[in-house]
Amino acid sequence: MPPDSVTWNNLRQQAAARRAEAAAGPRILLNLATCGRAAGALQVRDAIVQELVGKNIQAWLVQVGCLGHCYAEPTVIIVRPGFPTLLYGYLNPQTTSRLVNDYFLEGDPCLEFSLGAMEENELFPTVYEQPRFRHETKELLRRCGLIDPNDIFDYIGWGGYEALFKALGMPPEEIIEEVEKAGLRGRGGAGFPAAVKWRICRRQPDNTRYIIGNGDEGDPGAFMDRALMESDPHSIVEGLIIAAHATGAGAGYLYIRDEYPLAVAEMENALVQARQHGLLGQNILGSGLSFDAQVVRGAGAFVCGETTALVRSIEGKRPMPRPRPPYLSERGLWGHPTVINNVKTLAYVPLILNRGPEWFASVGTPRSQGTAVFALAGKVLNTGLIEIPMGTTIRDIVFAIGGGIPQGNAFKAVQIGGPSGGCLPESLLDTPVDFDSLTAAGAMMGSGGLVVLDQDNCMVEAARYFLDFTQRESCGRCSFCRLGTKRMLDILDRITRGEGKMEDLGLLEELAAGIREGSLCGLGKTAPNPVLTTLRYFREEYEAHIKEKRCAAGACPALTAYYIVPAKCLRSCDACVGTCPTDAIITGKKGTKIVDQSKCVKCGTCVTACPPQYRAVIKLSPVSALPAPGP
Numbered sequence: 001m002p003p004d005s006v007t008w009n010n011l012r013q014q015a016a017a018r019r020a021e022a023a024a025g026p027r028i029l030l031n032l033a034t035c036g037r038a039a040g041a042l043q044v045r046d047a048i049v050q051e052l053v054g055k056n057i058q059a060w061l062v063q064v065g066c067l068g069h070c071y072a073e074p075t076v077i078i079v080r081p082g083f084p085t086l087l088y089g090y091l092n093p094q095t096t097s098r099l100v101n102d103y104f105l106e107g108d109p110c111l112e113f114s115l116g117a118m119e120e121n122e123l124f125p126t127v128y129e130q131p132r133f134r135h136e137t138k139e140l141l142r143r144c145g146l147i148d149p150n151d152i153f154d155y156i157g158w159g160g161y162e163a164l165f166k167a168l169g170m171p172p173e174e175i176i177e178e179v180e181k182a183g184l185r186g187r188g189g190a191g192f193p194a195a196v197k198w199r200i201c202r203r204q205p206d207n208t209r210y211i212i213g214n215g216d217e218g219d220p221g222a223f224m225d226r227a228l229m230e231s232d233p234h235s236i237v238e239g240l241i242i243a244a245h246a247t248g249a250g251a252g253y254l255y256i257r258d259e260y261p262l263a264v265a266e267m268e269n270a271l272v273q274a275r276q277h278g279l280l281g282q283n284i285l286g287s288g289l290s291f292d293a294q295v296v297r298g299a300g301a302f303v304c305g306e307t308t309a310l311v312r313s314i315e316g317k318r319p320m321p322r323p324r325p326p327y328l329s330e331r332g333l334w335g336h337p338t339v340i341n342n343v344k345t346l347a348y349v350p351l352i353l354n355r356g357p358e359w360f361a362s363v364g365t366p367r368s369q370g371t372a373v374f375a376l377a378g379k380v381l382n383t384g385l386i387e388i389p390m391g392t393t394i395r396d397i398v399f400a401i402g403g404g405i406p407q408g409n410a411f412k413a414v415q416i417g418g419p420s421g422g423c424l425p426e427s428l429l430d431t432p433v434d435f436d437s438l439t440a441a442g443a444m445m446g447s448g449g450l451v452v453l454d455q456d457n458c459m460v461e462a463a464r465y466f467l468d469f470t471q472r473e474s475c476g477r478c479s480f481c482r483l484g485t486k487r488m489l490d491i492l493d494r495i496t497r498g499e500g501k502m503e504d505l506g507l508l509e510e511l512a513a514g515i516r517e518g519s520l521c522g523l524g525k526t527a528p529n530p531v532l533t534t535l536r537y538f539r540e541e542y543e544a545h546i547k548e549k550r551c552a553a554g555a556c557p558a559l560t561a562y563y564i565v566p567a568k569c570l571r572s573c574d575a576c577v578g579t580c581p582t583d584a585i586i587t588g589k590k591g592t593k594i595v596d597q598s599k600c601v602k603c604g605t606c607v608t609a610c611p612p613q614y615r616a617v618i619k620l621s622p623v624s625a626l627p628a629p630g631p
Contacts, residue, residue: 237267
């Protein structure tokens with residue numbers, strides 16, 4: 001049955017009227033996603049409200065999501081008729097008060113706070129002229145930071161739910177064919193073709209089917225799913241409904257970890273609004289399709305990234321993977337056919353139906369179509385959310401988009417694909433970011449986390465850190481994963497303490513091979529990746545730890561020590577003495593300072609406290625090269 005165009009056109013008209021009303025006056029768009037709040041956006045909001053109310057300034061204050069410039073938060077966009085739309089960053093309550101007052105009352109746009117214009121104009125340079133935007137292609141994130149995530153009419157006004165209206169007039173198999181032609185692969189990490197899952201589920205004789213949107217993002221340093229859910233939740237809801245129509249699912253779930261309270265609240269609100277306006281529930285837009293969905297909060301178990309464990313969690317059971325086959329598309333939630341897609345995968349579906357599968361397939365590479373969203377974190381200047389065409393090199397991501405390494409430090413590696421990914425060195429900076437190239441290099445796409453490491457990072461310690469994470473998150477079902485990762489972690493602990501042996505390196509590789517072969521799920525099969533890639537590309541660091549008892553980066557406490565250079569020390573300064581938590585710094589004869597190595601806990605507070613013009617406190621490795629403590 002074709003959808004009711006009268007009802008849909010009424011929603012369009014309401015959205016157009018709201019859009020026209022908002023465009024008639026000035027607007028202040030404030031990022032109140034988690035990244036903005038962490039940087040002080042709530043205090044900035046209070047300062048804006050105080051200025052608007054106290055000085056009777058007529059302007060809309062709109063809560064928006066993350067624009068991607070997390071390094072510059074808090075950010076605001078000011079839209080004024082007759083002026084270019086400007087983006088401002090690094091704000092605080094004081095600068096914000098001045099900005100609102102000077103711009104709206106005195107006509108001074110305070111360009112010293114501006115990051116650039118959001119549109120072409122003859123007065124100011126745009127943010128799109130910055131190097132990072134020459135490599136970015138915002139498609140999935142095109143509305144993030146520009147719309148109110150809590151207003152369904154703002155979403156509709158930007159073309160939202162048009163794809164759903166179109167899909168409701170299409171046979172389910174035709175929708176699946178469109179997704180298949182586009183080449184959409186899962187953005188949760190595995191890169192499995194979405195259309196294959198959908199078709200298998202659709203063809204099952206069991207008419208009780210489920211669709212699940214996976215927002216259980218657990219990688220350290222990753223926040224792509226969170227930002228999308230907080231900034232453009234209706235795009236996920238729209239994709240979920242279209243997927244339900246294609247697969248024949250009658251009910252759906254959005255599985256979101258409870259550590260994401262804002263994402264949970266905004267996704268729940270999006271479902272409520274969609275239901276209120278006839279886009280969710282019984283007989284959607286008069287098409288005959290009945291589908292409803294709800295949010296399920298996860299407890300934060302990393303293993304729930306594995307789909308069968310996620311299903312058990314929804315069922316109220318302990319999240320532990322089960323053997324496959326049968327696959328979830330055949331027998332999943334409560335024994336019925338189930339499709340699980342990452343929330344980013346679902347959000348791509350409306351784009352494909354609106355623009356056509358040929359458009360999507362033309363972006364990226366022949367085997368990795370479309371764009372990829374990454375959370376850029378670690379030792380890089382411009383941390384934040386980015387979207388690039390598949391095939392963009394790691395070099396362009398780190399240096400052109402990310403702005404390079406802070407303080408002039410040297411690049412060492414990128415950890416890509418989360419704790420189950422791999423560490424790739426400088427020699428692989430020109431590796432294209434796509435599913436196949438990263439796998440060949442020993443890493444993986446993962447869900448989109450990319451952590452940059454520099455000269456101050458020890459690769460042995462990095463491998464130990466990520467393996468410690470996956471070992472703690474193991475459900476314990478498989479002996480290879482439960483015991484093997486613990487054994488590998490014990491070896492890495494010994495190496496970082498300077499107690500390793502050369503035969504440990506071969507044992508690590510042997511254990512890794514067994515864990516990959518013998519583990520049931522993806523957590524165990526990929527857990528050794530950080531160790532294997534660091535052994536492959538940074539073996540000399542392992543050997544230095546073992547043979548020389550030396551950590552070149554000075555990051556392993558047992559292999560480093562702090563001491564004070566007498567010639568650089570201002571003897572009347574007691575900054576290091578006052579900050580040392582263990583009283584390890586002694587004032588000797590003539591006021592000289594000495595570090596008692598037996599008391600030093602390697603916290604580094606003395607380095608921070610030492611005035612930068614002196615830099616008398618230094619950290620060295622190996623410890624054996626240090627002078628013995630004395631008065």
